[in-house]
Amino acid sequence: MADPTRRSAALWATAVALPVAILVIFLSLWVLGGLERARSVPASPPMAATTPVPTAPVPVATRTLAPEAATVCRAVVAGLPSSIPAGPSRPVVGGADQAAAYGDPPVVLRCGTAMPSPPPTAVLAVLNGVCWYAEPAGSTTTLTTMDRIVPVSVSVPGPVDGSAQSVMPFATAIARADPRRPDPPSGCS
Numbered sequence: 001m002a003d004p005t006r007r008s009a010a011l012w013a014t015a016v017a018l019p020v021a022i023l024v025i026f027l028s029l030w031v032l033g034g035l036e037r038a039r040s041v042p043a044s045p046p047m048a049a050t051t052p053v054p055t056a057p058v059p060v061a062t063r064t065l066a067p068e069a070a071t072v073c074r075a076v077v078a079g080l081p082s083s084i085p086a087g088p089s090r091p092v093v094g095g096a097d098q099a100a101a102y103g104d105p106p107v108v109l110r111c112g113t114a115m116p117s118p119p120p121t122a123v124l125a126v127l128n129g130v131c132w133y134a135e136p137a138g139s140t141t142t143l144t145t146m147d148r149i150v151p152v153s154v155s156v157p158g159p160v161d162g163s164a165q166s167v168m169p170f171a172t173a174i175a176r177a178d179p180r181r182p183d184p185p186s187g188c189s
Contacts, residue, residue, distance in 0.1 A: 054103075065150075073112050077173075105157040107157070127164055130148070141158065141159060152178065
């Protein structure tokens with residue numbers, strides 16, 4: 001059996017050392033910022049209800065193109081991104097080799113459209129190296145390239161303000177596949 005005096009001293013040492021050790025741990029965490037970080041870690045946000053991504057094909061009216069324009073359009077469409085800020089790519093009905101659609105409501109790109117005739121005072125915008133003319137029409141805005149051999153139009157839901165953001169992801173594919181016109185309008189320079 002152990003000496004009662006030693007046993008009593010060990011109990012007293014444990015009774016004093018344990019609270020001191022706990023105090024040192026908390027002070028260390030406080031000084032090093034561990035307690036503040038532990039309290040400031042945000043709780044995981046609740047799982048947001050995900051809206052289903054539309055997969056229904058988008059009907060797109062297209063034109064019959066000359067072979068050269070059809071070749072350019074196939075190259076433009078082949079180079080388009082798989083998604084844009086408006087949403088992922090969706091299938092199209094009525095000319096998949098010259099049209100694309102994204103998101104819901106859909107942003108619709110058509111290659112080989114008619115070249116618009118903007119008024120002389122129209123504002124043209126060069127975005128990522130491609131010159132665009134914007135035409136509002138009801139609840140959409142259609143932006144059409146003005147400096148390319150084969151015109152490309154993008155119909156964007158909503159007003160003119162902010163519509164340019166929706167065409168910027170297409171500029172790279174258009175610039176690579178659709179040559180620049182030798183005589184672009186003066187606002188395109």
